[in-house]
Amino acid sequence: MDVAEWLRGLGLEQYEPAFRANEIDERVLPSLTAEDLKDLGVILVGHRRRLLDAIAALGAAVPATPSRDPTVRADAQRRQLTVMFCDLVGSTELAGRLDPEDLREVIAAYHGAVADLVGNLDGFVAKYMGDGVLVYFGYPRAHEDDAERAVRAGLGLIDAVGRLDVKSVELQARVGIATGLVVVGDLIGEGSAQEQSVVGETPNLAARLQALAEPDAVVIAAGTRRLVGDLFEVHDLGALEVKGIAVPVPAWQVLRPSTVASRFEALRGSALTKLVGRDEEIDLLLRRWARAKAGDGQVVLISGEPGIGKSRIVAALAERLHAEAHLRLRYFCSPYHQDSALYPFIDQLGRASGFARDDSAAAKLEKLEAQLARAAPQDEDVALLADRLSLPAWERHPLPNLGPQRKKERTLEALIRQLEGLARLQPVMTVFEDAHWIDPTSRELLDLAIERVRSLPVLLIVSSRPEFQPPWIGQPKVSMLTLNRLDRSDRTDLIEQLAGGKALPDEIIAQIADRTDGVPLFVEELTKSVLESGVTPLGIPTSLHDSLMARLDRLGSVRRVAQTGAAIGREFSYELLHAVSRLPEDELQTDLARLVG
Template sequence: MSHDVRAWLEDLGLGRFAETFAENGIDLDLLSELNNEDLKDLGITRLADRKRLLKAIAGLMRATHLTAIPSPSTSEGERRQLTVMFCDLVDSTALSSTLDPEQMRDLLLAYQATCALVIDRYDGHLAKYLGDGLLVYFGLPRAHEDDAQRAVSAGLDIVEAIALLNRDLFRKVGVELAVRLGVHTGLVVAGEMGAVGAREEMAIVGETPNVAARLQSLAAPNALVISSSTQRLVGGLFSYEDMGVHQLKGVARPMQAWRVTGERLTESRFEALHPGRPFPLIGREEEVNFLLRRWERANQGDGQVVLLCGEPGIGKSRIAEALIERIADLPHIRLRCQCSAYFATSALYPFARQFVQAAGFLPTDPPAIKLNKLKQVLAESGQAVPEIASLFAGLLSIPVASHYPRLELTAESLKQRTVTALVDRVLGLAARKPVLIVVEDAHWIDPSSADVVAAAMDRVRDSRVLILITYRPDYIPPWSGPHLTMLTLNRLGHSQAADMIGALAAAKAPPAEIIQQIIAKADGVPLFIEELTKAVLEAGLADDETGCERSGELRLSVPMTLQDALVARLDRTAGTKEVAQVAAVLGREFSEALLTAVFPPNRDALTEALDALVQAGLLLRRGSPPQTNYVFKHALVQDAAYGTLLLTSRQQLHAHTADVLERQFPEIAEAQPELLAHHCAAAGLYDRAISYWQRSATRARERSNYVEAEQVLTAAVALVPQLSEEARKRTELDLQMALGAVYRAIRGSGSPQTELTYRRARALCEEVGDADRLLEVIYGQFVGAFNRPKLHDAERYAREFMEIAQQDHNASALKVAEYLIGSTAFLLGDLVRARQHLEDSLRLDSADRMHVNRYSHGQYPTFPLTYLAWTMFALGFPTQGQTLAGEAIAVARDRSEFYYAMALSNDCYLHHMCGDCTAVETNIATLVDLAAKRGIVVFHAVARLFEGWTRAIRGAPEDGIDLMHDALARIAATEQKVEHPYKRSILAETCLRAGQWSEAEKQLDEALRLVRSTDERWYEAELHRLAAELALAKGDSVSAELKFERALTLSTAQSARMWELRAATGLARLWREAGRINEARNLLAPVLGSFTEGLDTRDFIEAKAILDEVT
């Protein structure tokens, strides 16, 4: 009787039935088969006992269903790259008509035996005799790294063997045989098939055998034809004749065919080195010495950064390891930050991961223990203060409870403080000892971690720090600096590759021909050289007798990928393949705890399999129990192992992994929702995957990591078509809304992506009848039209928004509607109406302006305050305008760095219009930093525009004008087209003052053209006034007077008293010079008299001085 059944019964309080179960042979496997009648037969008479047992059995079966994983195995099948040969006897029908049946039988047996001997020599598998044809597998049941080449060599040898056989046949029966052969390499599913009693253990499914048979039919007698896929694998090992492209029967796509004319001999040049040495570093001394020199400079306080670039498998990690080995005995501190493809959208993942390793967190540690460990780590860098500890506790998702103060920071401030603290940690450690930071696989780095690296690079220049960053060539690193050096790894040359093979093989060096073939196959990639050499050694081909005997027969193929070599090694390492496959599902790096939970066979067997994989060089082990982690030595190894799984097995394993993470590792599910999303998506659990992507996006947006948010939301949107019809529209609406807000933050409100996203969201809103979400969408559409600017479209969206808000009596939406109408009216030049609506908007919101209005995507009330400030200034109330602008900045500063930057940018407009150079300079200092950090091009460009203006004012007009030209070009390249006439006027006025009249005229002409094309008229009067000043500078007083009068007419019509004052001042100055004193006085006096505030402004003082002169 199973002890498990006894324990199970005792747990149920039914242990008295244990002996009955034992006597009747009932174990766990049979429990699911028991029903009510069976329990009666066992003598369980009480109904309650039977009910309790049946209920417990049902629960046990559900639990078994959840925890039992599909163990990927050859019996279930697996995906393999297989080379298939089809060999057919030519004209066998004619032979059978001329020979006695017994003679024919003997002939066929001789033919089959001859072929079988050759096939066996190349370790092929003769799968089927199909009449007078043979179906042969190369790579099943045991794979080799050179299966394609084995098949082609065997085919050529069969032709030669049949020629030898013909001598005997002709002598005995007077006939000669001829064969046709076809070979193709492709993907198959291999495993058991067939009904009970007729099982076929190594059947294959796929078009590969059919293609091989069809290629055979193209061959001439005693010829071998191969496909392009096989030809690519064997490459230059053979000579070929191009047979052109053929449409093969039963094959959808046309296929290129090649006739193999013979083997191409290669020259041997290399010998082996001594045995017993570890994996050697060959051909990289120059690179390692370079790194050591950079380390010495860093030791002397001259901080260094090295970017180490190379293709996968080229040896980047090995070189980093060599540096670590060389300085192991020297005093230093090492920080190793491993980026991950799974966490490329997880902000600061490599640094958080390094922190967890440094602190030695255990899964069983309660928060208090983790905080103590964290404090110890921080003490090493002099950061053991409550505020920093609380900051890092947040990064590591450790609840602080009452241990540390809760940081009341905006998401952007939290992110920046975290970045700064991480860099401070490096500098604190460097004050104790030299620091080596290795950032591995930066091609998977998340944007926030890239920001940390950038900040660290900037601050370590005078510190004892070397930063070594490895990445692949398809990644363009965003970092630069005078202390940064880029180092690109090239492939090894032939002699270096031979040295490496010799060092790996040592005394068991393969024959020279095999060495040559490894070199040809590896193409100078150290990973390929390493793995192929080990595969040859494990296959026993380096033995003196066996190797020499077979070296002339074996031809290693040139691999397209590492898949063949990995499968070959897994096939030869008993009991590890399934473990490697499951581990590949978990990721490049995985914990033994997670693997054990996902793949729960005998623990000792699992440990032995992991040990074997480590011994074989496929895995690296880090840490010690219970915190043992494993890493696939190379990402390609993981990919290859993953590729052998059946698609259904992959899905089941990903689903099971997601379930295990949710149930047994909730802290991972909480901190890394993108990891759960990955597994759910791969499992076909699309609704769960989308839910986790949404969680990940929310986390990213809360920390202002908009780039990461875009990535995960885009991934989620791609899964929407997989959902049911009922869930599809609602889910996509949620995603499109979130994506629209993200696009607005990083690409601009007027970008095509933003417009298309909101257009799609609107269609979805209307389909599902969601009026409340429709308001948010219309707001997004309004902002896009507003910023392009398509002002009449914006006005239409604003009216739509108002109508819905009024119909629904939605007070929150009504104040936004007033703002939309008012801001549009401002741009159109209807300043009085703009003031009315903007004031109404803020009046409705006066109770709580710090509240985030859901319909305005965070822009309310900063924007209505800003536009009312500009409106009041233009209307002649500059003091009120300054007050409103200050309030806008205060609100934005507390909301987020993004909106703070936007408010500062807008505030520069007002200070420029006031002529306050100092205030503009103050804003710029902060704005440049915020815009650069957030990566917002338009804000950065606006800051540079105003910086150019301040430089010109401070006496450097040429530098200022150059900077302004560059800034305007950058602004024009963005999707933010609104307020461009005003921005061009700033350059025009600066050029006018610098005497660059032609450029000033060009900028004013373009600004007025934009006014006409967009109807953005709020600054139109000022453009005409500046044109008048330009005409006056040129000595054309007649034209100047007309332009001043045009400016007056426009400003008066708009009630824009500030623009009216400026135009009147300019015209009065002109008339004064012409002796028209009374006209000048009569023009200027009433305009000045209308002002009730701003009497100390530059414009008022200048106008008052002229009026005094003409009075």
């Protein structure tokens, strides 16, 4: 297949140079994701959608190339995948009832819905099998939250299928999801060999759970359940007899996203050990708080890599302030809502007002009014904020007639006035988590807030990963706190705490301390896996697979050097790596520079 011709056929030939420059050929094309398209410079959402639909259609018609070698290829990778299997309910009955043309239309609409949802979450539709669809999360690109992505896709899919309106048939689906280590061969263009290209029991388990699920249910296996923590409300189905698996397997039905707003609490909150080290950092935060309380508002930007302890240090500060009279406001950015204007603020208002799932709009409005009233807002502010939350407030609070730009500005002012109003009542500690996922409008609001906070009894803490460059560094009253990796003695301390009463041999403690490089999350997970399995810390705990793989995948072609190095050991000489990698000197140098840079 000629990719240039394919683009021309879609009327999108303007992207031909970018596709060519990035070596997008027929083998890579079917696995392109929305993110890849962004990287390729496809800025318009409409164009991305058209390309993704056309790519999905390619998958549906998986042609043709006869399988060269159905066995796993030499470049196969061992990966942790979250596999999702979904199927339409009652399709045989449907096939009997509809004429073939109509049936095809129904199935196409359903496949389209699946491809859309999966594409938006950067998953990979591996195969359409009649009305069944096999989807991978974690391949070809891993994300730290692949399990969560799969579950979100499952829930979204049930919802979307229920709302499909084709040929007046009511559709229902069921979804099974499992996570595990698999060996993936070359999945692209292998025709019938695709099924064999993922080896391991995970796809089988996902398919079996799907078959056992009730209509409109998403059922997950234990591996997935562990990784999603408390991010979702689940119903325990107990242990199910599954064909082909000797012992009953525990399974859960996912009901809905949970109301726990903080990812830290949902994923790590269950059993916190004592805080290790970080005395100076806590000191700094306490000093800034003391100033803020006295009316000299302060901003602290906390930056550090994933798992280094940003959320943890904020939690530790909150604990220290527990006995002091103050207000705490918490805002969370989400990787799933980066395009949704003011998401963290809207979410916070809903939480603070105490919205319940089944509340009517009128009930929500009343709760919102009560919440906002604490800061004695103007009528217009209530109207604007209610409007943001899609609540009909106009009878009691008329919405001013404004253009979109003016309306946005006024809404931002209303939110700032809320903060000012609350700060008049009590000193406020405001935490804004994960700013690397911030949406542009929230960015504007944060700019304003950072200005305004200086003259208020407010401590504003903003946390972010290093890919986000806080633009406020150097401004008055703004301090930067970069969290570094734990030193040797703190690592040991953390390992010993996690082990509780169990004495781990010194040698094992030393190995864990070494291999985790002082990232607390890694220390925790590796120690836990050693304690659970009782073996020496050689393997990588399943909980870390996705985030480590995501880091590796981000490296692109440089990954081969990282993998070669890893195969040699933790330490090796340049000469040895050069000899083994067989790369030309300049390529190796460039790759190494990217890896350590």
